Amino acid sequence: MIIGIHMSDKQELQNEINNASTRFSSVIDAAFDGIITMDDKQRIQLFNHASENIFGYSANEIIGKSITKLMQKKFRSSHSNYIKQFADSDIQSRDMLSRVMIMAVKKDKSEFPVEITISKISINGKIEFTAIIRDISNRIAFIEKLQHQVNTDNLTGLYNRNYFDTQIKDIYHQYKRFGHSFCVLMLDLDKFKVVNDTYGHLIGDKVLQEFAKKAQEVLREVDLLVRFGGEEFIALLPNTQLEAAKDVANRIRNCISQQMVLSQNHEPVTFTVSIGVAEIATDDDTESIVKRADEGLYRAKKSGRNRVSD
Structure with missing residues (x-):
């Protein structure tokens, strides 16, 4: 028995895929938070528009580079071990309720506080990691200002x-x-x-x-x-x-x-x-x-x- 897909059905399926891809890209680029995807070698695969604004790199400059460029030097050497532990664990993500605050590094080498959540997904047998990053510089500055006023x-x-x-x-x-x-x-x-x-x-x-x-x-x-x-x-x-x-x-x-x-x-x-x-x-x-x-x-x-x- 030969089963075929009518050309009009095939075209409709392709259109749905294209629409989904466009929708996904639009959401990623319009997101307020930085969204960065990397492979298991720590190489950046996706760097959305908010990430460009947060870190000062263009996507073309940073895609393919190591994620460690965006973190403090003292943590760079140990990051690969952290990634391996996360990849081997049963944990799929750190949800927004367990956000971690760290210091990140901009293109101009200045450091600033961010909140970060990380998730992982297997694609064709390979693990990719997605980080959602929020610049909290203004929030920290506001809190410090309030503390200063109180004290x-x-x-x-x-x-x-x-x-x-x-x-x-x-x-x-x-x-x-x-x-x-x-x-x-x-x-x-x-x-x-x-x-x-x-x-x-x-x-x-x-x-x-x-x-x-x-x-x-x-x-x-x-x-x-x-x-x-x-x-x-x-x-x-x-x-x-x-x-x-x-x-x-x-x-x-x-x-x-x-x-x-x-x-x-x-x-x-x-x-x-x-x-x-x-x-x-x-x-x-x-x-x-x-x-x-x-x-x-x-x-x-x-x-x-x-x-x-x-």
Whole structure:
């Protein structure tokens, strides 16, 4: 028996195949995410329009090249092993709920964060891999901006109390684990209300900004200066013992006593600071060391201001 396909049926089947291919190509090129297909030798076979925009390569430049061109150098040598493990596993894909964030590399060598999902398919006995890639640079930048706003004092540019609370917990855990001592400075501008009442809040703001700037110049990069509230500031000094912390506090006090800002009438406005110092003790927690520094500040104020006390 001879079975044949009528020419019109054959033409109709070919048209359906062509339409499906066109539809597939249109979807791939219109996709918001990058879509990259590679063979089992890590050679890129498909590179859609979104991938061109994301990575800066044209499809003609990158097709046939190794996928490792798009990843950080430190991961390139081990990528073939990862591909083999994935090929040999029963897992068909990492779905969108288990997206992995990695750093990818553009044509200009700049690195940027992406989310990636990977699937595999067998075609004529050979495995191909398809990666769907989403550039999340803007999302990460937005999150970092929000975190900065949450943790930063707008007036002085210093970190705020919220950030201090997280950092003192971290440094306290290090102390408990490794025994690294640390100190807390509680700083308060003397008679700040008089400055505000005499010259106005705009000048008071300038005093706060000048204080923050000059105090930071005295401190080390590893130290943390925070606006605690109003005219009160607090500093964390890692790997520091009491006498060294008192020396730092006195250098801040001396530096501040030499500063001034100009009033709206160009009058010099001077200011001083009182500082309480406390070193972590075995029976301390994060609250008690701050309380002891605050008690030292109270003693400094009571003894005449522009003083340092532990």
